[in-house]
Amino acid sequence: MEKWENNRAWFLVLPVFVVVAFSAIIPLMTVVNYSIQDIFGPGNAVFVGTEWFEEMLTDSRLHDALGRQFIFSGLVLLIEIPLGILIALAMPKKGWGVSASLITLAIPLLIPWNVIGTIWIIFTRPDIGLFGVGINSLNLLDVPFDHTARPSFAWITLMAMEVWHWTPLVALLCYAGLRAIPEAYYQAAKIDGASAWSVFRYIQLPKMRGVLTIAVLLRWMDSFLIYAEPFALTGGGPGNSTTFLSIYLVKLATGQFDLGPAAAFSLIYFLIVLLFSFIFYQALLNVGKGEKIA
Amino acid sequence: MRIQKRTLGLIFYFVLLVVPIYWMLNMSLRSNADILSTFSLYPADITFENYIKIFTDESWYSGYINAMIYVTLNTLMSLAFALPAAYAFSRFKFLGDGQMFFWLLTNRMAPPAVFLLPYFQLYSTVNLIDTHIAVALAHCLFNVPLAVWILEGFMSGIPKEIDETAFIDGYSFPRFFITIFIPLIRAGVGVTAFFCFMFSWVELLFARTLTVTEAKPIVATMTRTISATGLDWGLLAANGILTIVPGALVIWFVRNHLAKGFALGRV
Incomplete structure (x- = not known):
């Protein structure tokens, strides 16, 4: 669609700019301030330059947390995106099943994040949880299942929770994309005798590119910034095995009052998310650009 | 046949989606002593005391x-x-x-x-x-x-x-x-x-x-x-x-x- 050129459109955008700037720019400047100063109290701060940034480069616990964060977000994307597409493809296209599916899918999304953690504690506890008691009664494991006992158990519980919680969002978005495909496309494919796979590959997948971009970006950002759910479920343990970046940074900032290093790294954190979001965005925009879309 | 398998898979997924929530509902209808002493798939002895406590305080x-x-x-x-x-x-x-x-x-x-x-x-x-x-x-x-x-x-x-x-x-x-x-x-x-x-x-x-x-x-x-x-x-x-x-x-x-x-x- 050809757009009108008119700089007065800024008046329509101005309220948004003001309200978001108030909540975004002022706190961001405060964080920048922290990151280059050593703060002893109100009005008592010393300029330290890049000291905190240098300290961050040698903090091995921080590097571990960053590594865990990348593994976690990578797994999240690898599992949730294909699973979400599969669910969207299986969902009914008309009748009462549509509303029923949409409502069921939307429920996990509307549960407060720390309640999600609570649900999964109750569900997987070895003494009262259905999953915990169930898996232990099968006697498959050499030690009883308890997500506080072993890092691997904690990770499995966390991944199960994360997939349970967020795959519905991917499915909902993909479903929206699929519904936007005109029926004529399918009829044409049927006449051509196209297989189910080629219908998916050459019609459905290209048409879902827009919603998939949104899904990948949202899942990437939110999983990389995750805090409340692992905090409620494992508290970062056992040991530090599920201490993700946000959890570590909050410990630094509010637990030990190491504001400078925490602020310095949160700026780097922000830049990492930005950089990867930009890469994903560009990659998804350009992938398949060369081929002819049906 | 393929359609049916697909629907079955979807229903299976929806069951997995609902079970953890059902489990919490089950817990919410039992007293704490009951939860800790017996393991039960459904609230045998339904009590609303937890909800009453929330709504009256x-x-x-x-x-x-x-x-x-x-x-x-x-x-x-x-x-x-x-x-x-x-x-x-x-x-x-x-x-x-x-x-x-x-x-x-x-x-x-x-x-x-x-x-x-x-x-x-x-x-x-x-x-x-x-x-x-x-x-x-x-x-x-x-x-x-x-x-x-x-x-x-x-x-x-x-x-x-x-x-x-x-x-x-x-x-x-x-x-x-x-x-x-x-x-x-x-x-x-x-x-x-x-x-x-x-x-x-x-x-x-x-x-x-x-x-x-x-x-x-x-x-x-x-x-x-x-x-x-x-x-x-x-x-x-x-x-x-x-x-x-x-x-x-x-x-x-x-x-x-x-x-x-x-x-x-x-x-």
């Missing part, structure tokens, strides 16, 4: 009211700010429009955990700590950009000729926008409101940091179930179930819009 139920107030405020604010802006992005080319759009989206990417302290200081400075408006305003940080993003998609689906015809007919911009344009994208408004409600309702960090008692939401109050005698699982579960109810109601009311909105818009 103001320090519990006020959490729900507080959360409802700021979530509603935030949804209304997000829509009011985002509607004109989304119109601008979908209809006009203006200086810095692309940069502005991207900047808005980047606000979803800031790690909230570390912005907590600056937030507390900022809202203390303007005397808004422990008010509903503070939380609503803070949640605008991620909801307004999202609302602009979704609404812009819906608005771009409406041909520009409609605007042109209306202006030729002598409509002023505000009158056109409110009486013609917004009704045209009402499915989009519904979907946007749903997302704003959702992200504001589920958020914990800002809501907990910016409130003390007067505006404290239930998600923050819930931590009280840990007492000297250990966790009260029944009470915790009842609280959890009650936090699902408003969301379930919202889904029920927008279910038709949601199906239509997801089908029509680019989301």
Whole structure:
């Protein structure tokens, strides 16, 4: 669609700019301030330059947390995106099943994040949880299942929770994309005798590119910034095995009052998310650009 | 045959989706002593004592009211700010429009955990700590950009000729926008409101940091179930179930819009 050129459109955008700037720019400047100063109290701060940034480069616990964060977000994307597409493809296209599916899918999304953690504690506890008691009664494991006992158990519980919680969002978005495909496309494919796979590959997948971009970006950002759910479920343990970046940074900032290093790294954190979001965005925009879309 | 297998798979998935919630419901209908002493797949001895405790103690139920107030405020604010802006992005080319759009989206990417302290200081400075408006305003940080993003998609689906015809007919911009344009994208408004409600309702960090008692939401109050005698699982579960109810109601009311909105818009 050809757009009108008119700089007065800024008046329509101005309220948004003001309200978001108030909540975004002022706190961001405060964080920048922290990151280059050593703060002893109100009005008592010393300029330290890049000291905190240098300290961050040698903090091995921080590097571990960053590594865990990348593994976690990578797994999240690898599992949730294909699973979400599969669910969207299986969902009914008309009748009462549509509303029923949409409502069921939307429920996990509307549960407060720390309640999600609570649900999964109750569900997987070895003494009262259905999953915990169930898996232990099968006697498959050499030690009883308890997500506080072993890092691997904690990770499995966390991944199960994360997939349970967020795959519905991917499915909902993909479903929206699929519904936007005109029926004529399918009829044409049927006449051509196209297989189910080629219908998916050459019609459905290209048409879902827009919603998939949104899904990948949202899942990437939110999983990389995750805090409340692992905090409620494992508290970062056992040991530090599920201490993700946000959890570590909050410990630094509010637990030990190491504001400078925490602020310095949160700026780097922000830049990492930005950089990867930009890469994903560009990659998804350009992938398949060369081929002819049906 | 293939269709059936597919449907079976879907039903299996939906069962997995519901089971953890069912388990919490099961726990919420039992007393704590019962939970800890016997393992049972269903509440054999149903008791509503957990729910009664929540509904009769103001320090519990006020959490729900507080959360409802700021979530509603935030949804209304997000829509009011985002509607004109989304119109601008979908209809006009203006200086810095692309940069502005991207900047808005980047606000979803800031790690909230570390912005907590600056937030507390900022809202203390303007005397808004422990008010509903503070939380609503803070949640605008991620909801307004999202609302602009979704609404812009819906608005771009409406041909520009409609605007042109209306202006030729002598409509002023505000009158056109409110009486013609917004009704045209009402499915989009519904979907946007749903997302704003959702992200504001589920958020914990800002809501907990910016409130003390007067505006404290239930998600923050819930931590009280840990007492000297250990966790009260029944009470915790009842609280959890009650936090699902408003969301379930919202889904029920927008279910038709949601199906239509997801089908029509680019989301």
